[in-house]
Amino acid sequence: MSRIDTTLLREINCGTVLTALRADAGAALRLAELSTRTGLSRPTVGVAVDRLVDAGWVEYVAGDATAPGRPARLARFRSTAGYVLGIDAGPHKVLAVLADLQGETVATQRTEVPANESALAVVGGVVDSLLAEAGVAASDVLSCAVGAPGIVADGEIVHAPSVPGWTSGQLVAVLAERLSVPIQVHNDANLAVLAERWCGAAVDAETVVFVQWGTRLGTGILIGDRLHRGAHGAAGEIGYSITPEHEQATAGEEGLGPLEKAVNATALVELARQYRPDGEAIARPEDVFAAAREGDGGAKAAIEAVAVRLARGLAPVVLTLDPDMVVLGGGLSLAGEAVLKRVRDQLAGLTLASCQLELSVLGDRAVVVGAVRLALDDVEARLLPLRPSTS
């Protein structure tokens, strides 16, 4: 399919009709119903729908053939009139999702980043195979958003110690070879908090803190449906807080802050090894979780220790923001209910007003789902009739 006509949607009647068709999860509607919902006359609706069909935004579908009389013709938004591309360009994996214009996932690709490489090495290939798998032409992708670790200000990665030397410029260049649409780059935790608010753990929350807890530690902050990025795009970088374990405030050679070093995946594995006689069998956080599930006391103690440290690091964030909800995400949140309960209990003793603490519903898809959401927001802001944005 070639690029479809978007100018049409700026015409009021076509825009009004399309907005009505996109509501209710894109259900098919009779033209008489569309007339009622839009307040436009039946003939005006008919002309608008015909034009939207010609332009590729709307299709006619047959009504219920078992009902008496001639089946009515229904109009339906073509959610596959275009696509959006969301990418999580993490330090260890690239996860890409192609979604239709209703936000439904059409295809997913996931590729590990080879050791000593960055996402740059694989992101182009991931996009190529994603589009090939879905059978979608690059020209039908209407917008793209990317989540990346580090501080992103005005779309530029200005500080990404976990991925030395890479820049958003290089990333955007790789993508721009394939896509001639806007490409946004955002901090990964910021995308994750948008995703949890959109369709995850925080659907009803007003002030939300998403904790990206894995190799690194960062938070994304949503206040009244607006991302709080801060004066330098550095809001939520609590991994640099000093702790009793790491008093040195400056980031080490590996670019990790004191709190990150105290609670991250490496800290968990090292603690579990110290506590266990056969420490060598523990190589990854998943090993610690598995051992704890089997009742291993050392693994449990290691999880307990990082949970207590995390709660101490989160307490000032909760005291500062008084959020409705804190969502624990990232690889270490996969320890599940046990770690959740421990962090929750500790946090309750360290804060003044209670706040809900929940596990991420979206798991390691949170960043990519947030990227899809922002790409959809971009399509809606630039091309489709207006609706409220989430960022």
Added chain:
Amino acid sequence: MSRIDTTLLREINCGTVLTALRADAGAALRLAELSTRTGLSRPTVGVAVDRLVDAGWVEYVAGDATAPGRPARLARFRSTAGYVLGIDAGPHKVLAVLADLQGETVATQRTEVPANESALAVVGGVVDSLLAEAGVAASDVLSCAVGAPGIVADGEIVHAPSVPGWTSGQLVAVLAERLSVPIQVHNDANLAVLAERWCGAAVDAETVVFVQWGTRLGTGILIGDRLHRGAHGAAGEIGYSITPEHEQATAGEEGLGPLEKAVNATALVELARQYRPDGEAIARPEDVFAAAREGDGGAKAAIEAVAVRLARGLAPVVLTLDPDMVVLGGGLSLAGEAVLKRVRDQLAGLTLASCQLELSVLGDRAVVVGAVRLALDDVEARLLPLRPSTS
């Protein structure tokens, strides 16, 4: 003067003319100039001004009599058409300001709160003598806002450990005996941050943290000109952060949090006494500041110690919010540039993105000025033609 007619201002022409007259600090304008600025015809402006004069909102003043020809008649907003009342009901003092509708201070009253009493004991008398001094009838006060210590949610003081037993209900009752207009109650630090943004240190800042540093420690947070109050009105209560000095997270009998206990006025005085051979001469923070100015090493060391502790407590706030500016206010900020420099240096080493740290410009008037601002906002929202609110 009896209560003036406000319904008139909802009429579009009168509202438009009054808005034009209130701009430029309420300068007097010729009717021809008003016609140009409003886009209304000269006769329409004339009718509107006459009606506003009759209603008491506008007055005619004589133009420049030395210019050739007949002096033009100028119209001017009567900023004394009504008044607003701002009150800082602190634990130790009640400070009240009566301001006109341009925000200019008309009268100020300040009364110490007697030992073992609360602001409740004196606030009624302060308001009575303020109005008497100004010669303003209570019926000409159009709105009132009060700043109080503690957590204020939906206008109710829900947690005010420094003023045991008092409630916003009692406070509002005392004021409602005198005023039959809306009475708002807000957290003191929240009012202070609004004031610094309005006419203090943070006029150009987008995200601002005001640190109320005295007997207690709290912060007011402004994000994009909106107060961030949090889910329970408890945002900014960082005094409850644990510290190396006070690991116990719960508030003590006196209701002070760990960080408050480590950095407040009492801590400063106690440290200075420890360091000085003649410790008994030190009774109040002002004594410590005076001794430090005279070169006393012990006093300097005490100020240094609380400054370092405060910076450690503020670092997670700065990491979380990445503000443009942090404003140091409250009694301990009166130590001045020396303490500012020390906190600034420490904070720079503990945070990732630099943020401006400044002393309060409004000093101990910050809370009452913020109260005046919110009372003006209320008058503008309810009675005057619309303009953007600051909260």
